[in-house]
Amino acid sequence: MIVSPVVLAIAHRVLPLFDASPRLQPPSSPHVRWDALHFLAIADAGYKYENQWAFLPGVPFLINLLRFQSNPYIWPIVLLAVAADSARILYCLTRLHFPASPAIARLVVLLSLFPSSPATLYLAPYAEPFFTCLSYRGMFYAAQHHWIRATLCFVLATFFRSNGVLLAGYLVWGLVVQPFIDRKQLSFFKMAYSIVLSACVAAPFIYHNYKAYRLFCNTPNKPQWCYRIPPSIYTHVQATYWDVGFLRYWTPAQIPNFVIAAPPLVLLIAFSVQHIKTYFLGFRTRFNGVKENDREENLFATPSITPYLIHSLAMCITFIFFSHTQIVLRLAAALPALYWAVGWLFVRRSPWAKIWIWWSVLWGLISLGLWTAFLPPA
DSSP: OOHHHHHHHHHHHHSOOSSSHHHHSSSOOTTOOTHHHHHHHHHHHOSOSGGGGGSOSHHHHHHHHTTTTTOTTHHHHHHHHHHHHHHHHHHHHHHHHOTTOHHHHHHHHHHHTSOSOHIIIIISSOSHHHHHHHHHHHHHHHHTTOHHHHHHHHHHHHTTOGGGGGGHHHHHIIIIIHHHHTTOOOOHHHHHHHHHHHHHHHHHHHHHHHHHHHHHSSSSSOOGGGGSSSOOHHHHHHHHHSOOSTTTTOSGGGHHHHHHHHHHHHHHHHHHHHHIIIIITSOOOOSTTSOHHHHHHGGGGOGGGHHHHHHHHHHHHHHHHTSOGGGHHHHGGGOHHHHHHHHHHHHTTOHHHHHHHHHHHHHHHHHHHHHHTTOSOO
């Protein structure tokens, strides 16, 4: 976290821009690249072009609120506070699920300080820092059965990213799925309550599309997406301008992006499948009478983390088959399961644990240089 601004500043002086677009949008700084250009344009003039509707209003709202254009120095302070709060909540969340091992919580927080996209998480006007912090908070409240607080955090997270809608799954899991697994009598009230709260989480995304519908679809020459069911400008823009869709990214030109995205994807999938195989499907070995190393590893077989791993698997499937695969480098930070998975490697004394650390550090430095030069992956 501390090294990232220094590396970015050095790279900004040394590396030339691959594309001059960042110079067209003031303020010109190494923090303004890729999606940040769209966020600043929306904050300045609103949703002026159709392709801008791929971005939800959370970041433009904060840019105007914090006056980023005239006082860009306040943004790093805000991001530092958000990063510190994210680390604190991640620690509390880990302690909640692994109460027998405070060392695991400390390890997880240390691991989170080496994200695979430090520029977007610590430096740039991006959605990821706020989405990550709000996701952690909502997960923490949901784990404590504070449903209203969790819903509020998830609603705010959805103002920043559309995949915040999936966070409603934690509410459904706690109110409906977990009682069903525990063979408790399902309450009609709780089922209805989970539906209402889930609708609240989806509301920012629905409203974003509704605003676009009123703007574009109340004219004689309606665009084609207005006739679709549902008439979502978000899915239209993603498919039209970013070529998002099932297997659309599976082309030879994108092989490097798949390779770059492989470490977090493989780790998340391996950890999730291992957990489901050893606990959720009933193949868990008995805790008593096993070796000490196995006992430590069994810490990660706690059933309370199952919804996190189902969420991670759903996101991995989306990354691999439906979206730009390399965005996992940005969004993996919002999945606590990633850092629990690395902790799992350390507990198993796997050589892959050290490999992960080396990869995180080296790729983090390389990504800062690529970001500064306005080179992919974004």
